């Protein structure tokens with residue numbers, strides 16, 4: 208069964224070892240931030256630093272594992288129809304919108320949506336790390352390291368699928384930042400299969 212995450216919102220759910228999580232971009236050009244925590248010990252959490260270090264690459268796709276802060280594989284990408292995602296930038300937040308966009312009454316962003324979605328498991332906002340940003344297109348200048356947030360390459364119906372390598376608590380959003388989503392907020396869909 209496919210679940211919809213409404214624009215600028217988030218969801219939390221459990222994913223058992225061996226299950227597949229497929230994240231769909233139903234309309235195209237919409238980012239989804241993904242977090243994972245080990246169900247057995249919520250201090251074990253998805254790690255951008257370890258994953259990128261071990262991959263020796265910034266852009267991950269089919270076959271790449273996503274590691275925890277304890278260097279265990281949490282998820283593995285098993286299907287990817289887009290080939291461009293981001294694992295560098297933190298979830299957009301009230302402060303993102305205040306600092307980068309100059310909003311005076313900022314939206315809580317993916318960060319606030321993730322904190323709310325994960326609260327039932329007792330996961331605190333301070334335990335939210337850099338998310339794996341499905342469909343987010345961040346350009347990197349190889350010389351200067353300058354980064355740009357570009358329109359996602361995803362088109363309507365594109366997807367990325369992950370197999371869980373341990374029992375997990377997942378946080379997932381339909382991203383709330385204008386720049387990341389080429390100027391409009393759209394829903395995200397996901398499906399969990401055995």
Ligand SMILES: [Zn+2]
Nearest residue numbers: 299317382383
């Ligand atoms: Zn976001």
